Amino acid sequence: xxxxxxxxxxxxxxxxxxxxxxxxxxxxxxxxxxxxxxxxxxxxxxxxxxxxxxxxxxxxxxxxxxxxxxxxxxxxxxxxxxxxxxxxxxxxxxxxxxxxxxxxxxxxxxxxx
Amino acid sequence: xxxxxxxxxxxxxxxxxxxxxxxxxxxxxxxxxxxxxxxxxxxxxxxxxxxxxxxxxxxxxxxxxxxxxxxxxxxxxxxxxxxxxxxxxxxxxxxxxxxxxxxxxxxxxxxxxxx
Numbered sequence: 001x002x003x004x005x006x007x008x009x010x011x012x013x014x015x016x017x018x019x020x021x022x023x024x025x026x027x028x029x030x031x032x033x034x035x036x037x038x039x040x041x042x043x044x045x046x047x048x049x050x051x052x053x054x055x056x057x058x059x060x061x062x063x064x065x066x067x068x069x070x071x072x073x074x075x076x077x078x079x080x081x082x083x084x085x086x087x088x089x090x091x092x093x094x095x096x097x098x099x100x101x102x103x104x105x106x107x108x109x110x111x112x113x
Numbered sequence: 114x115x116x117x118x119x120x121x122x123x124x125x126x127x128x129x130x131x132x133x134x135x136x137x138x139x140x141x142x143x144x145x146x147x148x149x150x151x152x153x154x155x156x157x158x159x160x161x162x163x164x165x166x167x168x169x170x171x172x173x174x175x176x177x178x179x180x181x182x183x184x185x186x187x188x189x190x191x192x193x194x195x196x197x198x199x200x201x202x203x204x205x206x207x208x209x210x211x212x213x214x215x216x217x218x219x220x221x222x223x224x225x226x227x228x
Contacts, residue, residue: 034216043117043203043219051214090156092217099144099209100169101217103156 002027004093006104013081014112021076021107023091032094033074035065038106039087047089050074061085086111114140117220119204125226131192134223136204138185144168144209145187146217147179150201159202162187163209191225199227 003026013019025031032051036044048059055067065076074091091104118137126132138145146169147159158171162181179189185206191198201222208215 032214036219041201041221041224043119043221044205044217046216046218049214049216094216099146099161099163099207099215101146101158105155 002031002093002095002100002102004091004102004104006089006091006107008107009105010108010110012110012112015083016080019076019078019081019085019109021089021091021109023074023076023104024072025074025091025093026072027093027095030069033065033067034092034094034101035059035063035074035076036090036092037061037087038090044090047076081109081111083111083113085109117204117206117218119202119220119223121223122221123224123226125228126194127228128194128196130194131190132194132225134189134191134202134204134225136187136189136206136220138187138204138206139218142206142208142218143185144207144215145181145185146205146207147187147189148203148205149173150203150222151199156203159189194227196227199225201225 005024034049035047038044047063050057050067088106090106094101120135144163146161149157161169165181176192181187203222205217205219
């Protein structure tokens with residue numbers, strides 16, 4: 001069965017520091033992968049997606065993610081974090097047959113000045 | 114293009130009552146999915162509707178039901194409310210094809226509080 005694991009429940013970084021949020025998935029074939037961000041009391045906003053091709057994908061707000069098939073990972077990165085990046089981040093996988101999405105439990109990001 | 118719209122934004126209900134939540138998808142999107150989000154359980158998939166038919170279903174009791182109309186708008190109903198139903202209910206729309214790269218687009222949710 002498909003599943004997504006986000007090992008870090010909570011991460012704290014200083015403003016201006018680099019960020020990496022981890023995501024591991026379990027899926028038999030090459031999945032469709034997504035990162036979403038959620039601010040308090042809001043819905044989820046799509047940051048980026050991976051379907052095929054270049055394993056390094058760029059998203060909005062300066063985020064990028066790298067797909068590594070050998071590690072079943074899709075980690076999210078940002079070179080320099082801004083205070084406005086404080087939010088909850090969710091990794092998700094969609095099967096490539098069917099419209100079923102599977103979400104990780106999320107990583108809460110705190111940014112300290 | 115307008116995003117996914119959920120109404121109402123906030124609801125307060127009493128145990129035993131029922132509630133109906135509404136979701137208007139992005140124009141052209143035929144799939145609507147519903148999720149329940151709580152601090153302890155994270156995002157839990159309720160069901161997905163595509164072209165007025167329930168296509169996928171999560172592991173929730175029969176008190177949770179939904180439907181989709183011909184214009185792709187969707188409603189979710191919870192009957193006999195329990196305290197544990199207090200949550201943020203999120204609706205998401207997508208093109209919904211069986212194969213394809215259509216992501217989910219989320220609304221801002223309905224915050225349901227059961228007292």
